[in-house]
Amino acid sequence: MKKLLTASLLAALVAAPTTAAVPPFQTPAPIAFMKDMSSGAVLFSKNPDERMPPASLAKMMTVYVAFDLIKKGDLKLDQKFTVRPETWQRWHGPQAGSTMFLSPNQQVSVSDLLSGIITVSGNDACVVLAQGIAGTEDAFTSLMNQHAKELGMTNSHFGTSNGWPDEGRTYVTARDLSKLAAATIENYPKLYKQFYAKPSFTWGKTASGEPITQANRDPLIGRVEGADGLKTGHTEEAGYGVTGSAEQNGRRIIMVMAGLTSFNQRIKESVRFMDWGFRAWKAKPLVSKGRKVADADVQMGDSSTVGLVAPRDLTMTVPSGVTPDMNAKIVYNGPIKAPIKAGQHVADLVVQSPGLPTQTMPLVAEKDVDQAGFFGRAWAGFLSLFGA
Numbered sequence: 001m002k003k004l005l006t007a008s009l010l011a012a013l014v015a016a017p018t019t020a021a022v023p024p025f026q027t028p029a030p031i032a033f034m035k036d037m038s039s040g041a042v043l044f045s046k047n048p049d050e051r052m053p054p055a056s057l058a059k060m061m062t063v064y065v066a067f068d069l070i071k072k073g074d075l076k077l078d079q080k081f082t083v084r085p086e087t088w089q090r091w092h093g094p095q096a097g098s099t100m101f102l103s104p105n106q107q108v109s110v111s112d113l114l115s116g117i118i119t120v121s122g123n124d125a126c127v128v129l130a131q132g133i134a135g136t137e138d139a140f141t142s143l144m145n146q147h148a149k150e151l152g153m154t155n156s157h158f159g160t161s162n163g164w165p166d167e168g169r170t171y172v173t174a175r176d177l178s179k180l181a182a183a184t185i186e187n188y189p190k191l192y193k194q195f196y197a198k199p200s201f202t203w204g205k206t207a208s209g210e211p212i213t214q215a216n217r218d219p220l221i222g223r224v225e226g227a228d229g230l231k232t233g234h235t236e237e238a239g240y241g242v243t244g245s246a247e248q249n250g251r252r253i254i255m256v257m258a259g260l261t262s263f264n265q266r267i268k269e270s271v272r273f274m275d276w277g278f279r280a281w282k283a284k285p286l287v288s289k290g291r292k293v294a295d296a297d298v299q300m301g302d303s304s305t306v307g308l309v310a311p312r313d314l315t316m317t318v319p320s321g322v323t324p325d326m327n328a329k330i331v332y333n334g335p336i337k338a339p340i341k342a343g344q345h346v347a348d349l350v351v352q353s354p355g356l357p358t359q360t361m362p363l364v365a366e367k368d369v370d371q372a373g374f375f376g377r378a379w380a381g382f383l384s385l386f387g388a
Contacts, residue, residue, distance in 0.1 A: 101204025
Protein backbone atom coordinates (compact mmCIF):
# COMPACT_ATOMS: atom_id res chain seq x y z
CA MET A 1 0.00 0.00 0.00
CA LYS A 2 1.58 3.28 -1.10
CA LYS A 3 0.72 6.62 0.49
CA LEU A 4 1.23 10.10 -0.95
CA LEU A 5 0.68 13.49 0.68
CA THR A 6 -0.28 16.32 -1.66
CA ALA A 7 1.07 19.57 -0.28
CA SER A 8 -1.09 21.88 -2.36
CA LEU A 9 -4.27 20.15 -1.26
CA LEU A 10 -3.11 19.96 2.35
CA ALA A 11 -2.44 23.69 2.45
CA ALA A 12 -6.03 24.36 1.42
CA LEU A 13 -7.39 22.05 4.10
CA VAL A 14 -5.64 23.43 7.16
CA ALA A 15 -6.77 27.05 6.89
CA ALA A 16 -8.19 28.48 10.14
CA PRO A 17 -7.75 25.23 12.13
CA THR A 18 -9.80 24.39 15.20
CA THR A 19 -10.45 21.19 17.10
CA ALA A 20 -13.87 19.67 16.47
CA ALA A 21 -16.06 17.22 18.34
CA VAL A 22 -18.82 14.96 17.07
CA PRO A 23 -22.23 16.59 17.73
CA PRO A 24 -24.18 14.63 20.37
CA PHE A 25 -27.24 12.56 19.55
CA GLN A 26 -29.28 10.25 21.77
CA THR A 27 -31.88 7.72 20.64
CA PRO A 28 -33.83 4.92 22.34
CA ALA A 29 -33.21 2.75 19.26
CA PRO A 30 -30.92 -0.12 20.35
CA ILE A 31 -29.32 -0.13 16.89
CA ALA A 32 -28.61 3.00 14.83
CA PHE A 33 -26.12 3.86 12.11
CA MET A 34 -25.66 6.88 9.84
CA LYS A 35 -23.23 7.50 6.99
CA ASP A 36 -22.71 10.50 4.73
CA MET A 37 -22.25 9.05 1.24
CA SER A 38 -20.77 12.29 -0.04
CA SER A 39 -17.69 12.02 2.20
CA GLY A 40 -17.74 8.46 3.48
CA ALA A 41 -18.00 9.74 7.06
CA VAL A 42 -19.78 7.60 9.65
CA LEU A 43 -21.75 10.23 11.58
CA PHE A 44 -23.33 7.94 14.17
CA SER A 45 -22.80 4.35 15.21
CA LYS A 46 -24.64 2.39 17.90
CA ASN A 47 -24.26 -1.40 17.81
CA PRO A 48 -23.75 -1.33 14.01
CA ASP A 49 -22.37 -4.88 13.82
CA GLU A 50 -24.92 -6.60 16.04
CA ARG A 51 -26.71 -9.31 14.11
CA MET A 52 -30.46 -8.89 13.95
CA PRO A 53 -33.45 -10.29 12.06
CA PRO A 54 -34.14 -7.89 9.18
CA ALA A 55 -37.87 -8.45 8.72
CA SER A 56 -38.85 -6.68 5.49
CA LEU A 57 -35.51 -4.87 5.27
CA ALA A 58 -34.36 -8.11 3.61
CA LYS A 59 -36.45 -7.10 0.60
CA MET A 60 -33.82 -4.50 -0.25
CA MET A 61 -31.57 -7.36 -1.36
CA THR A 62 -34.37 -8.98 -3.39
CA VAL A 63 -34.75 -5.67 -5.22
CA TYR A 64 -30.98 -5.33 -5.61
CA VAL A 65 -30.73 -8.73 -7.31
CA ALA A 66 -33.54 -7.77 -9.71
CA PHE A 67 -31.96 -4.37 -10.46
CA ASP A 68 -28.67 -6.08 -11.27
CA LEU A 69 -30.33 -8.50 -13.71
CA ILE A 70 -32.25 -5.64 -15.35
CA LYS A 71 -29.09 -3.59 -15.82
CA LYS A 72 -27.35 -6.59 -17.39
CA GLY A 73 -30.28 -7.16 -19.76
CA ASP A 74 -31.12 -10.56 -18.29
CA LEU A 75 -34.46 -9.38 -16.90
CA LYS A 76 -37.00 -7.03 -18.49
CA LEU A 77 -39.35 -4.69 -16.67
CA ASP A 78 -42.25 -5.75 -18.90
CA GLN A 79 -41.47 -9.45 -18.46
CA LYS A 80 -44.33 -11.27 -16.74
CA PHE A 81 -44.32 -14.02 -14.14
CA THR A 82 -47.23 -16.24 -13.13
CA VAL A 83 -48.50 -16.36 -9.56
CA ARG A 84 -48.38 -20.06 -8.71
CA PRO A 85 -51.50 -21.26 -6.85
CA GLU A 86 -49.40 -22.74 -4.06
CA THR A 87 -47.54 -19.43 -3.68
CA TRP A 88 -50.81 -17.54 -3.46
CA GLN A 89 -52.12 -20.06 -0.93
CA ARG A 90 -49.09 -19.51 1.32
CA TRP A 91 -48.87 -15.73 0.95
CA HIS A 92 -52.39 -14.36 1.18
CA GLY A 93 -54.62 -13.51 4.09
CA PRO A 94 -53.83 -11.91 7.47
CA GLN A 95 -51.44 -14.71 8.43
CA ALA A 96 -49.14 -13.83 5.51
CA GLY A 97 -48.28 -10.29 6.60
CA SER A 98 -47.94 -7.43 4.10
CA THR A 99 -49.39 -8.26 0.72
CA MET A 100 -49.67 -6.86 -2.78
CA PHE A 101 -53.02 -8.70 -3.13
CA LEU A 102 -51.96 -10.93 -6.00
CA SER A 103 -54.33 -13.59 -7.35
CA PRO A 104 -53.61 -17.20 -8.31
CA ASN A 105 -52.48 -17.73 -11.93
CA GLN A 106 -52.27 -13.97 -12.41
CA GLN A 107 -49.65 -12.69 -14.87
CA VAL A 108 -47.69 -9.84 -13.27
CA SER A 109 -44.90 -7.75 -14.77
CA VAL A 110 -41.51 -7.37 -13.11
CA SER A 111 -42.19 -3.65 -12.91
CA ASP A 112 -45.40 -4.17 -10.93
CA LEU A 113 -43.79 -6.77 -8.69
CA LEU A 114 -40.97 -4.34 -7.86
CA SER A 115 -43.51 -1.67 -6.95
CA GLY A 116 -45.37 -4.22 -4.87
CA ILE A 117 -42.18 -5.04 -2.98
CA ILE A 118 -40.74 -1.55 -2.54
CA THR A 119 -43.84 0.55 -1.99
CA VAL A 120 -46.23 -1.79 -0.15
CA SER A 121 -43.77 -4.45 1.10
CA GLY A 122 -45.64 -7.36 -0.44
CA ASN A 123 -44.41 -10.71 0.86
CA ASP A 124 -46.29 -12.38 -1.98
CA ALA A 125 -44.61 -10.16 -4.58
CA CYS A 126 -41.15 -11.13 -3.28
CA VAL A 127 -41.77 -14.84 -3.61
CA VAL A 128 -43.34 -14.54 -7.08
CA LEU A 129 -40.39 -12.48 -8.29
CA ALA A 130 -37.89 -14.88 -6.72
CA GLN A 131 -39.55 -17.92 -8.28
CA GLY A 132 -39.83 -16.19 -11.65
CA ILE A 133 -36.14 -15.28 -11.69
CA ALA A 134 -34.55 -18.41 -10.23
CA GLY A 135 -37.22 -21.14 -10.33
CA THR A 136 -37.39 -21.55 -6.57
CA GLU A 137 -37.05 -19.20 -3.63
CA ASP A 138 -34.10 -21.25 -2.32
CA ALA A 139 -32.23 -20.77 -5.58
CA PHE A 140 -32.98 -17.07 -5.44
CA THR A 141 -31.61 -16.71 -1.91
CA SER A 142 -28.34 -18.14 -3.23
CA LEU A 143 -28.20 -15.11 -5.56
CA MET A 144 -28.96 -12.84 -2.61
CA ASN A 145 -26.08 -14.29 -0.61
CA GLN A 146 -23.75 -14.10 -3.58
CA HIS A 147 -24.43 -10.37 -3.92
CA ALA A 148 -24.08 -9.89 -0.17
CA LYS A 149 -20.60 -11.40 -0.36
CA GLU A 150 -19.66 -9.18 -3.30
CA LEU A 151 -20.81 -6.09 -1.39
CA GLY A 152 -18.77 -6.98 1.68
CA MET A 153 -21.83 -7.68 3.82
CA THR A 154 -19.78 -9.99 6.00
CA ASN A 155 -22.33 -10.23 8.83
CA SER A 156 -25.43 -10.98 6.78
CA HIS A 157 -27.17 -14.07 5.44
CA PHE A 158 -30.47 -14.48 3.63
CA GLY A 159 -32.71 -17.53 3.91
CA THR A 160 -35.86 -15.98 2.47
CA SER A 161 -36.66 -13.41 -0.21
CA ASN A 162 -38.98 -11.38 2.03
CA GLY A 163 -37.44 -11.53 5.51
CA TRP A 164 -40.17 -13.70 6.99
CA PRO A 165 -38.97 -15.16 10.34
CA ASP A 166 -37.02 -18.37 9.73
CA GLU A 167 -35.57 -19.35 13.12
CA GLY A 168 -32.55 -17.09 12.78
CA ARG A 169 -31.22 -18.27 9.43
CA THR A 170 -31.74 -14.79 8.00
CA TYR A 171 -29.79 -12.02 9.73
CA VAL A 172 -28.19 -8.67 8.91
CA THR A 173 -26.42 -5.78 10.63
CA ALA A 174 -27.02 -2.04 10.39
CA ARG A 175 -23.60 -1.51 8.81
CA ASP A 176 -24.32 -4.16 6.18
CA LEU A 177 -27.72 -2.65 5.39
CA SER A 178 -26.04 0.72 4.83
CA LYS A 179 -23.68 -0.94 2.34
CA LEU A 180 -26.65 -2.44 0.51
CA ALA A 181 -28.47 0.88 0.43
CA ALA A 182 -25.41 2.72 -0.87
CA ALA A 183 -24.79 0.11 -3.57
CA THR A 184 -28.42 0.29 -4.70
CA ILE A 185 -28.26 4.06 -5.05
CA GLU A 186 -24.80 4.18 -6.67
CA ASN A 187 -25.00 1.17 -8.98
CA TYR A 188 -28.59 1.54 -10.22
CA PRO A 189 -29.43 5.28 -9.97
CA LYS A 190 -32.09 5.26 -12.70
CA LEU A 191 -33.92 2.25 -11.31
CA TYR A 192 -33.63 3.63 -7.79
CA LYS A 193 -35.20 6.90 -8.88
CA GLN A 194 -37.90 5.06 -10.84
CA PHE A 195 -39.06 2.70 -8.10
CA TYR A 196 -38.17 4.07 -4.69
CA ALA A 197 -40.07 7.04 -3.19
CA LYS A 198 -43.40 6.28 -4.89
CA PRO A 199 -46.06 7.68 -2.53
CA SER A 200 -48.47 4.81 -3.14
CA PHE A 201 -49.23 1.79 -5.31
CA THR A 202 -52.56 0.44 -6.54
CA TRP A 203 -53.08 -3.27 -7.19
CA GLY A 204 -55.90 -5.72 -6.62
CA LYS A 205 -59.54 -5.11 -5.77
CA THR A 206 -61.72 -5.33 -2.71
CA ALA A 207 -64.63 -7.76 -2.45
CA SER A 208 -66.86 -4.98 -3.77
CA GLY A 209 -64.61 -4.40 -6.77
CA GLU A 210 -62.91 -1.21 -5.57
CA PRO A 211 -59.20 -0.83 -6.44
CA ILE A 212 -56.82 -1.28 -3.51
CA THR A 213 -54.36 1.59 -3.03
CA GLN A 214 -51.69 1.29 -0.34
CA ALA A 215 -49.45 4.12 0.84
CA ASN A 216 -45.66 3.88 1.02
CA ARG A 217 -44.68 2.93 4.56
CA ASP A 218 -41.40 4.90 4.46
CA PRO A 219 -41.58 7.31 7.45
CA LEU A 220 -39.12 9.79 5.89
CA ILE A 221 -40.90 10.44 2.60
CA GLY A 222 -42.97 13.58 2.88
CA ARG A 223 -41.45 14.41 6.27
CA VAL A 224 -37.78 14.97 5.41
CA GLU A 225 -36.69 17.11 2.48
CA GLY A 226 -35.07 15.02 -0.25
CA ALA A 227 -36.07 11.66 1.24
CA ASP A 228 -36.41 9.03 -1.48
CA GLY A 229 -36.12 5.58 0.11
CA LEU A 230 -35.60 2.90 1.14
CA LYS A 231 -37.45 0.32 3.28
CA THR A 232 -39.20 -0.40 6.56
CA GLY A 233 -39.53 -3.67 8.40
CA HIS A 234 -41.48 -5.07 11.32
CA THR A 235 -41.95 -8.40 13.04
CA GLU A 236 -42.51 -9.25 16.70
CA GLU A 237 -38.97 -10.60 16.84
CA ALA A 238 -37.26 -7.68 15.06
CA GLY A 239 -39.34 -4.77 16.30
CA TYR A 240 -39.73 -1.75 14.02
CA GLY A 241 -36.82 -0.90 11.71
CA VAL A 242 -36.03 1.36 8.78
CA THR A 243 -33.27 1.97 6.29
CA GLY A 244 -33.60 5.45 4.84
CA SER A 245 -31.85 7.90 2.56
CA ALA A 246 -32.23 11.55 1.67
CA GLU A 247 -30.29 14.10 -0.39
CA GLN A 248 -30.07 17.81 0.38
CA ASN A 249 -27.84 20.32 -1.42
CA GLY A 250 -25.68 17.56 -2.88
CA ARG A 251 -25.25 15.69 0.42
CA ARG A 252 -26.72 12.20 0.59
CA ILE A 253 -27.15 10.50 3.93
CA ILE A 254 -28.01 6.87 4.63
CA MET A 255 -29.42 5.85 8.01
CA VAL A 256 -30.46 2.59 9.65
CA MET A 257 -32.49 2.19 12.83
CA ALA A 258 -33.75 -1.06 14.29
CA GLY A 259 -35.41 -2.50 17.37
CA LEU A 260 -37.87 0.36 17.90
CA THR A 261 -41.02 -0.45 19.83
CA SER A 262 -43.83 1.04 17.75
CA PHE A 263 -44.88 2.38 14.38
CA ASN A 264 -45.07 5.93 15.74
CA GLN A 265 -41.71 5.70 17.49
CA ARG A 266 -40.14 4.65 14.19
CA ILE A 267 -41.55 7.75 12.51
CA LYS A 268 -40.42 10.09 15.29
CA GLU A 269 -36.91 8.69 15.71
CA SER A 270 -36.08 8.24 12.03
CA VAL A 271 -37.16 11.79 11.16
CA ARG A 272 -35.28 13.22 14.14
CA PHE A 273 -32.19 11.19 13.25
CA MET A 274 -32.14 12.35 9.64
CA ASP A 275 -32.76 15.98 10.63
CA TRP A 276 -29.77 15.76 12.98
CA GLY A 277 -27.61 14.38 10.19
CA PHE A 278 -28.33 17.35 7.96
CA ARG A 279 -28.48 20.13 10.58
CA ALA A 280 -25.70 19.18 12.99
CA TRP A 281 -23.24 18.53 10.16
CA LYS A 282 -22.23 20.47 7.05
CA ALA A 283 -20.19 19.82 3.92
CA LYS A 284 -16.78 21.50 3.56
CA PRO A 285 -15.70 21.58 -0.11
CA LEU A 286 -12.32 19.94 -0.77
CA VAL A 287 -11.82 19.17 -4.44
CA SER A 288 -14.01 20.15 -7.38
CA LYS A 289 -15.10 17.57 -9.93
CA GLY A 290 -12.45 16.86 -12.56
CA ARG A 291 -9.59 18.50 -10.65
CA LYS A 292 -6.29 16.65 -10.76
CA VAL A 293 -4.97 16.00 -7.28
CA ALA A 294 -1.75 14.07 -7.93
CA ASP A 295 0.00 11.51 -10.15
CA ALA A 296 0.23 7.83 -9.32
CA ASP A 297 2.95 5.45 -10.49
CA VAL A 298 1.96 2.92 -13.15
CA GLN A 299 3.45 -0.54 -13.67
CA MET A 300 4.03 -1.92 -17.17
CA GLY A 301 2.06 0.82 -18.89
CA ASP A 302 2.75 2.96 -21.94
CA SER A 303 2.98 5.82 -19.43
CA SER A 304 4.86 5.67 -16.13
CA THR A 305 2.21 7.71 -14.28
CA VAL A 306 -1.48 8.48 -14.38
CA GLY A 307 -3.27 11.55 -13.06
CA LEU A 308 -5.69 11.14 -10.16
CA VAL A 309 -8.82 13.29 -10.44
CA ALA A 310 -12.00 13.81 -8.45
CA PRO A 311 -14.95 11.95 -10.07
CA ARG A 312 -17.37 14.38 -8.40
CA ASP A 313 -17.19 17.35 -6.08
CA LEU A 314 -15.48 15.98 -2.97
CA THR A 315 -16.44 17.32 0.43
CA MET A 316 -15.60 16.61 4.04
CA THR A 317 -18.42 16.36 6.55
CA VAL A 318 -17.75 18.53 9.62
CA PRO A 319 -19.85 19.78 12.54
CA SER A 320 -21.89 22.86 11.69
CA GLY A 321 -20.15 26.12 12.62
CA VAL A 322 -16.68 24.57 12.79
CA THR A 323 -13.65 24.65 10.46
CA PRO A 324 -11.46 21.90 11.90
CA ASP A 325 -7.77 21.13 11.41
CA MET A 326 -7.42 18.46 8.71
CA ASN A 327 -4.73 16.54 6.93
CA ALA A 328 -5.07 14.54 3.74
CA LYS A 329 -3.23 11.73 2.05
CA ILE A 330 -3.72 9.72 -1.09
CA VAL A 331 -3.70 5.97 -0.71
CA TYR A 332 -3.48 3.37 -3.46
CA ASN A 333 -2.08 -0.07 -4.18
CA GLY A 334 0.93 0.88 -6.20
CA PRO A 335 2.34 1.00 -8.60
CA ILE A 336 -1.00 0.59 -10.38
CA LYS A 337 -0.87 -2.16 -12.96
CA ALA A 338 -1.81 -1.27 -16.56
CA PRO A 339 -4.11 -1.30 -18.45
CA ILE A 340 -6.11 1.46 -16.77
CA LYS A 341 -9.33 3.03 -18.05
CA ALA A 342 -10.17 6.72 -17.71
CA GLY A 343 -12.61 7.11 -14.81
CA GLN A 344 -11.47 3.88 -13.13
CA HIS A 345 -11.35 4.06 -9.33
CA VAL A 346 -7.65 3.60 -8.59
CA ALA A 347 -6.97 5.58 -5.39
CA ASP A 348 -8.61 7.18 -2.36
CA LEU A 349 -8.34 10.57 -0.75
CA VAL A 350 -8.24 9.99 3.01
CA VAL A 351 -8.93 13.01 5.20
CA GLN A 352 -8.43 12.98 8.96
CA SER A 353 -9.23 15.52 11.65
CA PRO A 354 -8.83 15.22 15.45
CA GLY A 355 -12.08 14.21 17.08
CA LEU A 356 -13.86 13.43 13.81
CA PRO A 357 -14.32 10.21 11.83
CA THR A 358 -11.80 9.45 9.08
CA GLN A 359 -13.35 10.15 5.69
CA THR A 360 -12.43 8.32 2.51
CA MET A 361 -13.33 9.54 -0.98
CA PRO A 362 -12.56 8.01 -4.39
CA LEU A 363 -10.08 9.29 -6.95
CA VAL A 364 -10.18 8.04 -10.54
CA ALA A 365 -7.75 7.78 -13.44
CA GLU A 366 -7.49 10.92 -15.55
CA LYS A 367 -6.93 9.01 -18.81
CA ASP A 368 -6.48 5.59 -20.35
CA VAL A 369 -3.12 3.95 -19.83
CA ASP A 370 -2.53 1.01 -22.16
CA GLN A 371 -0.26 -1.90 -21.36
CA ALA A 372 3.32 -1.41 -22.53
CA GLY A 373 4.59 -3.39 -25.51
CA PHE A 374 6.72 -6.49 -25.14
CA PHE A 375 10.04 -4.67 -24.81
CA GLY A 376 8.57 -2.18 -22.37
CA ARG A 377 7.25 -4.96 -20.15
CA ALA A 378 10.56 -6.83 -20.39
CA TRP A 379 12.50 -3.71 -19.39
CA ALA A 380 10.11 -3.05 -16.48
CA GLY A 381 10.57 -6.63 -15.34
CA PHE A 382 14.35 -6.31 -15.55
CA LEU A 383 14.33 -3.10 -13.48
CA SER A 384 12.10 -4.71 -10.86
CA LEU A 385 14.82 -7.28 -10.20
CA PHE A 386 16.99 -4.48 -8.87
CA GLY A 387 14.24 -2.68 -7.00
CA ALA A 388 14.20 0.17 -9.54
